[in-house]
Amino acid sequence: MRIVFLGQPGSGKGTQSERLVRYLNIPHLSTGDMLRQAQTDGTPVGELAAKYLTSGRLVPDNVILDVVKERLEHDDCRRGCLFDGFPRTVPQAKALDAYLQSHDCPLQVVLQLHVPEDLLVQRLLGRGRDDDTSEAIHERFRQYEALTKPLVDYYGRQGLLKRIDGTGTPKEVFDRIKEALASVGPAGPISA
Numbered sequence: 001m002r003i004v005f006l007g008q009p010g011s012g013k014g015t016q017s018e019r020l021v022r023y024l025n026i027p028h029l030s031t032g033d034m035l036r037q038a039q040t041d042g043t044p045v046g047e048l049a050a051k052y053l054t055s056g057r058l059v060p061d062n063v064i065l066d067v068v069k070e071r072l073e074h075d076d077c078r079r080g081c082l083f084d085g086f087p088r089t090v091p092q093a094k095a096l097d098a099y100l101q102s103h104d105c106p107l108q109v110v111l112q113l114h115v116p117e118d119l120l121v122q123r124l125l126g127r128g129r130d131d132d133t134s135e136a137i138h139e140r141f142r143q144y145e146a147l148t149k150p151l152v153d154y155y156g157r158q159g160l161l162k163r164i165d166g167t168g169t170p171k172e173v174f175d176r177i178k179e180a181l182a183s184v185g186p187a188g189p190i191s192a
């Protein structure tokens with residue numbers, strides 16, 4: 001199964017992805033995690049991404065698309081995958097559609113986690129990742145509004161979008177996600 005998690009910074013994409021990949025037994029493709037790992041490893045992508053990560057601006061599409069396509073070539077992605085924080089722009093979404101169509105494995109569902117903004121800020125300031133400063137958080141929100149939110153319509157038009165209430169405990173949110181997936185197809189581990 002191929003799933004996209006869409007949602008503002010702090011909406012719980014990473015938290016819910018961890019649960020969902022265990023549940024479905026598919027790999028977790030978080031572009032944020034990949035970029036932070038590249039930074040830790042000191043690769044050219046990591047060096048390029050550093051200034052974007054710190055400021056909260058999006059990394060250029062071509063860089064992200066190279067990273068994701070390389071990851072999708074790994075064998076474990078044949079049984080599906082969960083995209084967390086990708087795509088983030090309409091050009092990224094179009095490129096992903098083209099890639100998946102050419103491999104005859106389109107997306108099945110896009111889960112949009114919705115959480116009110118005051119709660120998001122509370123969650124992020126409580127976590128304290130390097131980009132969880134007040135300034136970077138607000139830039140990340142601005143980038144979401146300008147560049148990522150249009151994906152709600154993009155995937156809505158394709159009939160793929162499921163909006164999930166992201167408030168409550170992580171377990172409550174996960175139960176809603178399982179319910180939403182049950183209307184897409186079998187809820188257990190799925191191949192292809």
Ligand code: AP5
Binds near residue numbers: 008060
């Ligand atoms: P990325 O790593 O994707 O960060 P983000 O989208 O800003 O989102 P977060 O990871 O902060 O939040 P989340 O939704 O995963 O929430 P989480 O589960 O952690 O991207 C970082 C940067 O990388 C971007 O700014 C950009 O520069 C770059 N980048 C990444 N992808 C890119 C792309 N495709 N294109 C271009 N640039 C890209 O939860 C947050 C906190 O809340 C945690 O502490 C968690 O424990 C807590 N929490 C979660 N759920 C609950 C709950 N139900 N109740 C209470 N607390 C909760």
Ligand code: MG
Binds near residue numbers: 013014032085
């Ligand atoms: Mg995350």
